Amino acid sequence: MSSANDSSASDRTGGAPLLKVEGLRKSFFGVEVLKGVSFALEAGKALGVIGENGSGKSTTMNIINGLLPPSAGTMAIDGRPYAPANSKEAARAGIAFIHQELNLFENLSIAENLALQAFPKKLRWLPQIDKGQMRTRAAELLRRVDLDLSPDMLVNRLAPGERQLVEIAKALSGEARIIVFDEPTTSLTSREAERLFALVAQLKARGLGVIYISHILEDVLRLCDDVVTLRDGTMVDNRPAASVTTGHLIESMLGRPIAELFPPRSAAGPRRDVALDVRGLTQPGIVHDLTFRVLRGEIVGLAGLMGSGRSETARILFGLDPALSGTVAVNDTVIAERSPRACMAAGMAFLTEDRRGDGLLLPEGVLTNVELARLADLRANAVAPIPQAMLDRNASEAARSVRIKAHDLVRQPVLSLSGGNQQKVVLAKWLLREPAVFILDEPTRGIDVGAKAEIYGLVRQLAERGTGVLVISSEVEELLGICDRVLTMAHGEIVAGFTWPALDRAAILRAAMQRQEGAA
Amino acid sequence: MWRFLRRLLTSEYLVLLLTALYVLCLWPFAPEIVSAQTALEVIMAMLPLLLLAIGQTFVLIVAGIDLSITSTMAFSSVVAAALMTGDGGYLAGSPLAVPVALVAFLLIGLAVGYANGLCVVRFGMPSFMVTLVAQTFLSGAAIWFTSLHSTSVSIGDLPAAFSVIGRGGVAGIPYALLLCLVVAFAAHWLLSRTTLGRWLYAVGNNPRAATVSGVPTGRVIIIAFVLAGLCAALASIVYTSRLETGTPVLGQRVLLDVIGAAVIGGVSLFGGRGKISWVILGVLFLSVVDKGLQLLGLSQSIVFAVKGGVILLAAIIDALRSRILVRVAA
Numbered sequence: 001m002s003s004a005n006d007s008s009a010s011d012r013t014g015g016a017p018l019l020k021v022e023g024l025r026k027s028f029f030g031v032e033v034l035k036g037v038s039f040a041l042e043a044g045k046a047l048g049v050i051g052e053n054g055s056g057k058s059t060t061m062n063i064i065n066g067l068l069p070p071s072a073g074t075m076a077i078d079g080r081p082y083a084p085a086n087s088k089e090a091a092r093a094g095i096a097f098i099h100q101e102l103n104l105f106e107n108l109s110i111a112e113n114l115a116l117q118a119f120p121k122k123l124r125w126l127p128q129i130d131k132g133q134m135r136t137r138a139a140e141l142l143r144r145v146d147l148d149l150s151p152d153m154l155v156n157r158l159a160p161g162e163r164q165l166v167e168i169a170k171a172l173s174g175e176a177r178i179i180v181f182d183e184p185t186t187s188l189t190s191r192e193a194e195r196l197f198a199l200v201a202q203l204k205a206r207g208l209g210v211i212y213i214s215h216i217l218e219d220v221l222r223l224c225d226d227v228v229t230l231r232d233g234t235m236v237d238n239r240p241a242a243s244v245t246t247g248h249l250i251e252s253m254l255g256r257p258i259a260e261l262f263p264p265r266s267a268a269g270p271r272r273d274v275a276l277d278v279r280g281l282t283q284p285g286i287v288h289d290l291t292f293r294v295l296r297g298e299i300v301g302l303a304g305l306m307g308s309g310r311s312e313t314a315r316i317l318f319g320l321d322p323a324l325s326g327t328v329a330v331n332d333t334v335i336a337e338r339s340p341r342a343c344m345a346a347g348m349a350f351l352t353e354d355r356r357g358d359g360l361l362l363p364e365g366v367l368t369n370v371e372l373a374r375l376a377d378l379r380a381n382a383v384a385p386i387p388q389a390m391l392d393r394n395a396s397e398a399a400r401s402v403r404i405k406a407h408d409l410v411r412q413p414v415l416s417l418s419g420g421n422q423q424k425v426v427l428a429k430w431l432l433r434e435p436a437v438f439i440l441d442e443p444t445r446g447i448d449v450g451a452k453a454e455i456y457g458l459v460r461q462l463a464e465r466g467t468g469v470l471v472i473s474s475e476v477e478e479l480l481g482i483c484d485r486v487l488t489m490a491h492g493e494i495v496a497g498f499t500w501p502a503l504d505r506a507a508i509l510r511a512a513m514q515r516q517e518g519a520a
Numbered sequence: 521m522w523r524f525l526r527r528l529l530t531s532e533y534l535v536l537l538l539t540a541l542y543v544l545c546l547w548p549f550a551p552e553i554v555s556a557q558t559a560l561e562v563i564m565a566m567l568p569l570l571l572l573a574i575g576q577t578f579v580l581i582v583a584g585i586d587l588s589i590t591s592t593m594a595f596s597s598v599v600a601a602a603l604m605t606g607d608g609g610y611l612a613g614s615p616l617a618v619p620v621a622l623v624a625f626l627l628i629g630l631a632v633g634y635a636n637g638l639c640v641v642r643f644g645m646p647s648f649m650v651t652l653v654a655q656t657f658l659s660g661a662a663i664w665f666t667s668l669h670s671t672s673v674s675i676g677d678l679p680a681a682f683s684v685i686g687r688g689g690v691a692g693i694p695y696a697l698l699l700c701l702v703v704a705f706a707a708h709w710l711l712s713r714t715t716l717g718r719w720l721y722a723v724g725n726n727p728r729a730a731t732v733s734g735v736p737t738g739r740v741i742i743i744a745f746v747l748a749g750l751c752a753a754l755a756s757i758v759y760t761s762r763l764e765t766g767t768p769v770l771g772q773r774v775l776l777d778v779i780g781a782a783v784i785g786g787v788s789l790f791g792g793r794g795k796i797s798w799v800i801l802g803v804l805f806l807s808v809v810d811k812g813l814q815l816l817g818l819s820q821s822i823v824f825a826v827k828g829g830v831i832l833l834a835a836i837i838d839a840l841r842s843r844i845l846v847r848v849a850a
Contacts, residue, residue, distance in 0.1 A: 318732075320731070320732065340731055340732055340733075340734050341734045341736060344734040350732060352732055357726075357728055357729075358726070358728035358731070358732045359729055359732070360729055361721075361722055361725040361729055361730075361792070362725070362726065363725060363792060363793070364721075364725060368718075371718070372718070372722055372729075372730070372733040372735070373733040373734055375715045375718055375719065375734075375735075376715075376733075376734040376735070378715065382714065382715045382716040382719070383710065383714045383715075383716050384714065384715065385713045385714055386713060386714060386715055386718065388713070429733065
């Protein structure tokens with residue numbers, strides 16, 4: 001495989017870009033979803049691709065990866081026509097994909113994962129794997145991505161960031177020349193992300209081409225040399241990253257200027273009464289002596305690095321995980337035995353960080369999903385009939401109020417909705433219960449800018465109606481934008497608190513990092 | 521044409537259509553297949569199978585499987601028979617014999633279902649394993665229990681008041697049919713109209729999301745297994761009274777039929793999908809196939825082979841169907 005690549009590199013026509021895409025179009029059932037996308041990627045450069053969900057990013061990438069044939073348009077690698085029939089051919093042509101959901105086998109070791117395409121054998125005719133050679137090669141590849149781990153380690157013991165690096169090592173083992181990253185930082189801590197960025201720079205320096213897809217525009221601007229913006233299947237912008245700001249990018253993605261990504265803070269400010277009162281919450285090794293309050297109408301942010309205990313705190317508050325000691329009270333009533341049911345009865349709601357894993361019934365329709373959490377309140381006993389008509393009416397209303405875009409609220413499975421709309425379904429589910437305390441864990445992860453702004457608006461509206469809101473996020477900008485108060489966690493403790501307007505990005509991050517480093 | 525085929529494949533009534541087609545194909549070779557007598561026989565054969573399949577459906581919906589239903593039948597059959605048999609039964613001759621025996625059937629079904637559900641929920645064991653063990657345990661126990669009470673392989677001489685259940689009827693409608701109708705309606709209502717029904721589907725679809733949304737996931741799973749156990753007990757009552765004998769080999773061969781019928785009807789083995797009306801059609805289809813093959817005069821072994829093939833075919837169609845549904849939705 002590598003020799004084929006060398007020869008193709010040598011008869012490279014002078015000055016032709018590494019990858020050139022011209023006039024790419026794609027139609028599904030007569031509907032054009034891609035209306036002419038053209039760009040070029042030079043060796044040693046990085047190209048950012050941005051756009052809202054449904055703008056055609058995935059379709060474009062699927063065409064490049066050979067999963068879909070284009071309806072029209074051409075692609076060329078090194079000036080030679082490139083028309084992959086499947087992803088195998090794409091890999092052979094030197095294109096590697098690092099997907100949002102990583103494609104590693106968790107039950108196998110790093111070395112085995114890296115060798116999976118072609119296991120080295122001792123004898124050609126005997127299917128016995130040459131483990132020594134496999135290990136040496138793996139060690140070499142791990143060195144190239146600066147990952148200091150034993151090749152024998154099982155993948156399920158690796159942190160998300162480390163898995164990503166293994167995935168990149170796998171791409172390098174196939175002698176990839178173009179690496180496509182699809183939302184690579186969604187599950188990484190900020191430090192892991194930094195490491196990834198350094199590696200991307202290294203890949204560029206080594207002459208590889210990088211395509212970087214992300215909703216986090218700051219990262220795109222920082223890493224990429226050029227940025228392509230897609231909107232409704234059309235390429236609306238393609239220019240050097242140095243000449244644009246995130247403001248420009250958002251505008252060209254949405255097709256209109258967004259006045260404010262974040263809703264204005266209410267003039268009145270939070271009320272006096274306490275919605276959520278947490279005292280001395282402790283679970284050894286996870287959280288230590290958490291004491292804080294959320295007032296009615298207040299939005300409190302929980303900042304911290306991954307592993308600082310943010311998400312764990314939310315799960316403990318909602319009764320999904322146990323705590324050794326401490327109390328949680330909603331509207332001055334202590335919840336005696338915390339379970340999701342008891343917490344819901346007390347007026348809590350919880351939007352989880354993994355909306356597909358524990359937020360949604362994917363094959364079901366919007367209404368069924370929205371109604372699920374309401375069922376527990378309705379019943380006198382579980383075998384009493386459901387007031388279906390009323391429930392449907394309320395659920396459709398909730399769906400409308402959060403502006404879910406679906407062509408059929410009953411029959412269309414939420415599986416087929418975009419990430420933003422899926423998140424709105426989860427929101428609607430909890431809004432239907434008029435929660436007194438709403439905990440949101442990473443409410444805008446993997447969601448495009450337009451939907452983000454809408455969700456921020458909804459959260460603010462909810463607070464204005466008197467709900468106490470606790471937002472957990474790894475995007476500090478998000479917390480700065482919507483919170484009245486931000487608490488920073490590190491190593492399971494609250495180490496700092498900031499109140500608007502004195503929210504300071506640097507101070508929040510410093511608080512989150514320092515303790516982590518000190519303890520490590 | 522392709523469109524028509526797609527509509528046909530995704531239709532809920534595909535199974536009914538296949539049944540009609542099958543009858544039509546067999547008509548020239550076995551004209552008796554279209555007759556009131558055959559229809560009645562098919563319905564009578566369907567009834568206990570349907571009870572079992574309805575119970576199984578609850579468990580399949582929560583993404584489990586219950587392999588212990590036939591052994592539950594066998595075990596409850598011999599225990600209840602030992603209670604009421606005229607040949608040295610515990611309550612021989614007592615007017616309470618039949619009511620107590622009926623309670624015994626149901627209690628055994630309930631206890632087995634509860635134990636199955638508890639093991640699945642508390643210890644996180646796969647239901648396949650739990651119920652397979654229960655199956656082995658109960659069939660062994662049934663044989664051992666029979667040997668304590670009878671020198672033969674079964675316990676006969678059951679009171680007439682008991683065998684009426686399987687053979688008698690009111691206004692020409694067999695009691696068994698009435699029982700079946702009541703159970704089917706109750707199950708349908710439970711699944712489509714109640715909170716518990718919604719919870720069953722939610723747990724089968726995504727237990728984590730269900731828990732976060734306040735569904736008492738563990739309790740719902742236990743209830744599903746209890747319902748399966750109770751349905752097995754009811755089926756056992758029907759079978760035992762028809763045979764007028766308590767036997768430890770009761771229903772040994774119907775397990776695949778039950779699961780097959782549910783899958784043919786369209787109940788998903790992966791949980792979260794299934795309706796009672798589908799199950800009825802699935803059971804109807806299998807019973808008609810069975811009857812048709814008998815009418816053709818084929819030997820029992822060939823009947824088994826053909827039925828196995830049909831169930832496999834149904835499973836393949838089911839897989840195709842879900843794939844098409846996904847494509848339609850996307």
